[in-house]
Amino acid sequence: MGQPGWKGVIEEYRSFLPVDETTPVVTLFEGGTPLVPAPRLSERVGAEVRLKVEGANPTGSFKDRGMTLAISKAVEAGAEAVMCASTGNTAASAAAYAARAGIRCVVVIPEGHVALGKLSQALVHGAEVVPIHGSFDDALAIVRDIEAVGPAVVVNSINPHRVMGQMSGAFEIVDELGDGPEVVCIPVGNGGNITAHWRGYVEYRSMGRARTLPRMFGFQAAGAAPIVEGRVIEEPDTVATAIRIGNPASWYAAAAAASESGGAVEKVTDEEIVRAYRLLAAEEAVFCEAASAASVAGLLKTGAPAGCRVVCVLTGNGLKDPTLAMSHVTVPQAVDATSASVLRALGW
Ligand code: F0G
Numbered sequence: 001m002g003q004p005g006w007k008g009v010i011e012e013y014r015s016f017l018p019v020d021e022t023t024p025v026v027t028l029f030e031g032g033t034p035l036v037p038a039p040r041l042s043e044r045v046g047a048e049v050r051l052k053v054e055g056a057n058p059t060g061s062f063k064d065r066g067m068t069l070a071i072s073k074a075v076e077a078g079a080e081a082v083m084c085a086s087t088g089n090t091a092a093s094a095a096a097y098a099a100r101a102g103i104r105c106v107v108v109i110p111e112g113h114v115a116l117g118k119l120s121q122a123l124v125h126g127a128e129v130v131p132i133h134g135s136f137d138d139a140l141a142i143v144r145d146i147e148a149v150g151p152a153v154v155v156n157s158i159n160p161h162r163v164m165g166q167m168s169g170a171f172e173i174v175d176e177l178g179d180g181p182e183v184v185c186i187p188v189g190n191g192g193n194i195t196a197h198w199r200g201y202v203e204y205r206s207m208g209r210a211r212t213l214p215r216m217f218g219f220q221a222a223g224a225a226p227i228v229e230g231r232v233i234e235e236p237d238t239v240a241t242a243i244r245i246g247n248p249a250s251w252y253a254a255a256a257a258a259s260e261s262g263g264a265v266e267k268v269t270d271e272e273i274v275r276a277y278r279l280l281a282a283e284e285a286v287f288c289e290a291a292s293a294a295s296v297a298g299l300l301k302t303g304a305p306a307g308c309r310v311v312c313v314l315t316g317n318g319l320k321d322p323t324l325a326m327s328h329v330t331v332p333q334a335v336d337a338t339s340a341s342v343l344r345a346l347g348w
Helices: 039-045 063-076 089-101 116-124 136-149 160-177 192-206 251-260 270-283 290-302 322-327 339-346
Strands: 035-037 048-053 081-085 104-110 128-132 183-187 215-221 264-268 309-314
Touching (some): 035 160, 039 048, 039 270, 063 081, 063 160, 081 136, 089 104, 104 136, 116 128, 116 322, 160 192, 215 290, 251 264, 264 290, 270 290, 290 309
Parallel strands (some): 048 309, 081 104, 183 309, 215 264
Antiparallel strands (some): 035 048
């Protein structure tokens, strides 16, 4: 999206990515997402907080940043099919970019734990969806296993092109602020995105485009916090289904990003996540996913140094999971189709 004339992640950041003039660019003009000031949140925490609204990407999540590169490179290499395990957003993004490229897309998902919006995207874009009686971690193990026999390129974040494309999230933040923020808060599932953002900041500083590096704070859901607890969680559980992961693929890279930056990976409860999710929608008018709100829940829990510049990465769009949204509001009853009835319903 971005400003008029925005050309998508590959064209905007070509010199940082492994592409040349022969690479077929598969793009939906992703990236260029808004960095929205959050005045009420800023007041609450005593810092200058901005929200990177990744739900504004073409398929509604940050996954598109890495998927444009992963699919372009797969097509360049002659792949006719791609495959991923997913809690939903990777599936939706892979399905869309594969449709654009005209190649097959197979997605393996944990049955019953993928939000409706994401599942509908994968199906409508024409992916071959295989739900399993198991978790995301089981699905990823299966996909890795199948890749070894060769029929499809895996486009999970174990594919290095995904992480490279996702560095663009950090590039955009620096381009807009003129330097790195002091603190970044970001949700952690598989750990790919915190790794990508950190590499983005490091890369930008080494090129002289930023002077400072942020401290990276990653947040896992308390029922799915393997990095925080230092052990694989066999049966991860959280309302934030996007980050319902017990054995992250980028475990060590994510932990290293947090510690090298002087930050940390911490956990927030489902209650704290839902509180942040509702607060963002009601007070800042940004409707994000529950998983995305983990970043703000973490900021509210741990605080930030007074006056510093904080960016919370809101990874996906709230419309992805209407079921969750509806379970946290009172659904009004219909009334007669008269002005009097509507006035009565409003108590006016
Ligand atoms: N936020 C959202 C909305 C996500 O969909 C994900 C991951 C994350 C945060 C965590 O990012 O895995 O790079 O640490 N979703 C993956 C998927 C697992 O299959 O869509 P991460």
